[in-house]
Amino acid sequence: MKPLQDLARQLLEAGDVKVVIGYQDGRRGVQPAFITDPAQAERLIFDHRCVHNLATYVSPRRGHVKRLGRAAVMLKGCDARAVAGLLRESQISRDDVVLIGVRCGGVHDTPDVSGPLTAETVAPRCHGCTVREPSLPDHLVGELPPAPPVGRDLDADVARLMAMPAAERLAFWTRELDKCVRCYACRQVCPLCVCERCIVDKTQPRWIEPSAHARGNLAWHLTRAQHLAGRCSGCSECERACPEGIPVHLFNHFLAGVVRDAFDHVVSDDPEVPAPVGAFRKDDAEEFIV
Amino acid sequence: MSTPLSIKHIDSAQLEGLVAALVGAGTTVIAPARRGDARDTVGYRAVRTMAEVVLDQRPDNALKAFFLPPTDPLLHYERKGKDVTLTEVDPQIAPRVVLGALPCDVAGLPIVDRVMNWDYRDEPWFGRRDATTVIALACDKADDACFCSGVGLAPDSPQGADLLLIPTPAGFAVEVHSDKGVAFVAQHAAFFADARDATEVQAFRQRIAGLLPHAEGLDPDAARTWIEAHFMDPHWAQLALACHGCGACTMVCPTCHCFDIVDEQEGVTKGTRRRNQDYCQYGLFTLHGAGHNPRGDQGARIRQRVSHKFAIYPDRFGAILCTGCGRCSRSCAAGIDMFEVVERIAGLQATLDEEAPTGGEL
Numbered sequence: 266m267k268p269l270q271d272l273a274r275q276l277l278e279a280g281d282v283k284v285v286i287g288y289q290d291g292r293r294g295v296q297p298a299f300i301t302d303p304a305q306a307e308r309l310i311f312d313h314r315c316v317h318n319l320a321t322y323v324s325p326r327r328g329h330v331k332r333l334g335r336a337a338v339m340l341k342g343c344d345a346r347a348v349a350g351l352l353r354e355s356q357i358s359r360d361d362v363v364l365i366g367v368r369c370g371g372v373h374d375t376p377d378v379s380g381p382l383t384a385e386t387v388a389p390r391c392h393g394c395t396v397r398e399p400s401l402p403d404h405l406v407g408e409l410p411p412a413p414p415v416g417r418d419l420d421a422d423v424a425r426l427m428a429m430p431a432a433e434r435l436a437f438w439t440r441e442l443d444k445c446v447r448c449y450a451c452r453q454v455c456p457l458c459v460c461e462r463c464i465v466d467k468t469q470p471r472w473i474e475p476s477a478h479a480r481g482n483l484a485w486h487l488t489r490a491q492h493l494a495g496r497c498s499g500c501s502e503c504e505r506a507c508p509e510g511i512p513v514h515l516f517n518h519f520l521a522g523v524v525r526d527a528f529d530h531v532v533s534d535d536p537e538v539p540a541p542v543g544a545f546r547k548d549d550a551e552e553f554i555v
Numbered sequence: 556m557s558t559p560l561s562i563k564h565i566d567s568a569q570l571e572g573l574v575a576a577l578v579g580a581g582t583t584v585i586a587p588a589r590r591g592d593a594r595d596t597v598g599y600r601a602v603r604t605m606a607e608v609v610l611d612q613r614p615d616n617a618l619k620a621f622f623l624p625p626t627d628p629l630l631h632y633e634r635k636g637k638d639v640t641l642t643e644v645d646p647q648i649a650p651r652v653v654l655g656a657l658p659c660d661v662a663g664l665p666i667v668d669r670v671m672n673w674d675y676r677d678e679p680w681f682g683r684r685d686a687t688t689v690i691a692l693a694c695d696k697a698d699d700a701c702f703c704s705g706v707g708l709a710p711d712s713p714q715g716a717d718l719l720l721i722p723t724p725a726g727f728a729v730e731v732h733s734d735k736g737v738a739f740v741a742q743h744a745a746f747f748a749d750a751r752d753a754t755e756v757q758a759f760r761q762r763i764a765g766l767l768p769h770a771e772g773l774d775p776d777a778a779r780t781w782i783e784a785h786f787m788d789p790h791w792a793q794l795a796l797a798c799h800g801c802g803a804c805t806m807v808c809p810t811c812h813c814f815d816i817v818d819e820q821e822g823v824t825k826g827t828r829r830r831n832q833d834y835c836q837y838g839l840f841t842l843h844g845a846g847h848n849p850r851g852d853q854g855a856r857i858r859q860r861v862s863h864k865f866a867i868y869p870d871r872f873g874a875i876l877c878t879g880c881g882r883c884s885r886s887c888a889a890g891i892d893m894f895e896v897v898e899r900i901a902g903l904q905a906t907l908d909e910e911a912p913t914g915g916e917l
Binding site for chain 2: 440511
C-alpha cells in the first residue's frame with residue numbers, strides 16, 4: 266500500500282494532478298475515493314475488493330470530476346482497456362490523465378466481500394486474464410500477486426445460451442429483461458457509454474420506447490449492446506450495477522466474439538489500434554450486410 | 556408504535572391453507588419468491604402456493620412496483636379520420652394480498668399516500684392500495700445497509716400493514732392493525748386461532764432488538780436543519796463525485812414516487828399513454844423544452860434526492876420520505892451509503908450547533 270500512497274501524495278504535492286481517483290475502505294466494503302489533499306493519500310488501498318472500473322470517472326461526461334482539474338486514476342489491467350478506448354476515440358487526450366497501474370491478482374464480483382478470493386467470488390472478467398500487469402499506465406505499483414482462482418467463464422455462459430433452441434433462448438431473455446426497470450445503471454456506469462445524449466433519451470423523434478415493457482426493454486438492451494460492439498472493454502460493470510441482477514454483460518461478451526470472428530479484432534489496451542467501427546479496411550468482412 | 560386492534564395466531568400449516576384458499580378463490584397473492592432467473596434472485600411476485608414463498612431472504616425488487624408499476628398504461632387512443640377515441644384503463648383492480656413483505660417496504664405505502672392524495676387523488680395508486688390487503692412479516696434480516704430504527708421505524712413496525720406476522724416457534728403471531736385487517740381475519744376466520752402465550756412474541760422482539768446498533772443514534776432532524784440552510788453548499792458536489800447518475804437508488808426505493816407520462820405509438824393511428832417511473836437522478840427529468848435544466852449537474856440531483864427525503868417532504872407532508880430499508884445503498888454501484896450520507900450531514904449540523912454561541916448576548 267505504501268508505494269501507492271507515496272506516489273499519490275507526490276503527484277498531489279508536486280501539483281501534477283489535482284485529484285487522485287482510487288479506492289478506499291468504506292463502512293460497507295470498498296468504494297471509490299477522490300483524494301485532493303496529499304495528507305489524505307493514506308486512505309488509498311488496493312485489494313481483491315477493488316472491483317470498480319475507475320476509468321469511468323475520467324470519461325468527459327463526469328463534470329464534477331473534470332472540474333477538480335487534472336486527475337490521476339488507479340487502473341487494473343482490464344480497466345486500462347477502457348482508458349485506451351477513451352483515448353482511441355479522442356474522448357480524452359493522454360495529457361489529461363496520469364495513469365497509476367496496479368498489479369492485480371483478481372477481484373471479487375462485488376466490493377463488499379471479505380475473505381479470500383475463491384472460484385465462487387471471483388469476478389467473471391478475471392477468467393483467463395492476460396493483463397494482470399497493465400502496460401498502458403505511467404506508473405506501476407505493487408508486487409504481482411498470485412493468479413486468481415478460476416471462476417465463472419463467460420465463454421461457457423454464451424456457448425450454453427447459443428446451444429439453446431431459439432425459442433428457449435428467447436424465453437431466457439424474456440424472463441431476464443422482464444425485470445428491467447429502465448434505471449440505466451448499465452449505461453451510466455459504463456466507461457465507454459460516452460454520448461452526451463443517449464439515443465434512448467432522444468424524444469424528437471423517439472427512437473426507443475422508454476417504457477419498461479417487453480418491446481421497450483428489448484430495444485434498449487439490444488441497442489446498448491450494439492453500440493458497444495468492438496468497443497466494450499469487458500469490465501462487466503454494467504452487470505454489477507444492475508439492481509435487478511440481469512446478466513446484461515452476456516450481450517456484450519457475445520458481440521465481442523462476433524467482432525473477433527468477423528473483423529479479427531480484440532479490444533486491447535493499445536489506443537493506437539483502431540476499433541472496427543472507426544476504421545475502414547478494403548478486406549472487411551461484409552457477410553453481415555444483407 | 557401503534558397498539559394492535561387484536562392479536563391472533565396462525566400455524567404454518569394454516570398459513571399454507573390460507574394461501575391455497577386465497578389463490579383458489581382467484582385472489583392474487585404477492586410474496587417474496589425465487590424469480591427463476593439466471594442469478595436465482597428473490598423478489599416480490601405473484602405466487603400460487605406457500606411452498607414458493609421465501610421468508611428468510613430479503614427480496615431484491617421494490618414492493619412499490621405493485622402500486623406504482625415501472626410502466627402503467629393510462630389510456631389507449633385511436634384516430635379515425637378526424638375523430639380521436641380515448642379508452643381509459645379502469646383503475647379498479649381485483650382484490651389481492653401482499654404476504655410476508657418487509658416492514659420497511661410496507662411502511663413506505665402510507666408515506667406515499669400523503670402525496671398521492673394531496674392536490675388530487677391519484678386513482679391508479681389508490682385503486683391498487685384499496686384493493687390490497689398487506690400482511691407484513693416482522694424482520695430479523697437486518698444488515699449494515701439497514702437503518703429503519705434511525706428514521707423512527709423498527710424491524711417490527713406495523714406502519715402500513717393491515718396484519719403483521721411475528722414469527723413464533725409454532726407459526727406466527729398475527730397482529731391486526733387496521734379495519735381492513737379486521738375484515739380479512741373475519742373473512743378467513745377458519746385459518747386463525749386465538750393468540751398464544753405472549754412470551755413467544757417477546758422472545759422474537761428481544762432477538763431483533765439492537766440488531767441495528769449503528770442506526771440508533773441517527774439524527775434526521777439535525778440533517779433536516781442542515782439541509783434547509785445549505786442549498787448551495789459544496790458538500791453536494793463532493794457527494795456527486797462517485798455518483799454514476801443512474802437511477803437504481805430511486806427505482807428500488809420504497810418511497811420514491813415520481814413519474815413521467817409518455818405517449819407511445821402502436822402503428823400509425825393507435826397508441827397508448829403510459830405512466831412510467833421517472834426520477835430526479837436523471838438529467839432528462841428536469842430538462843426544459845427550451846433547453847435549460849434547473850438541475851444541470853449530478854450535485855444538484857443528489858441534493859434534490861436527499862433534500863426531498865429529509866427536508867422537503869417532512870416540511871410538506873410531515874413524514875420522512877425514507878424507511879431506512881437500505882436498498883439504495885445495496886444497489887449503488889459506486890458504494891454511496893444513504894445511512895452514511897445522512898449521518899454525515901447530521902454531523903455537520905452538530906458541529907455548527909457546538910460552534911454556535913449558547914445563551915448570553917449575541
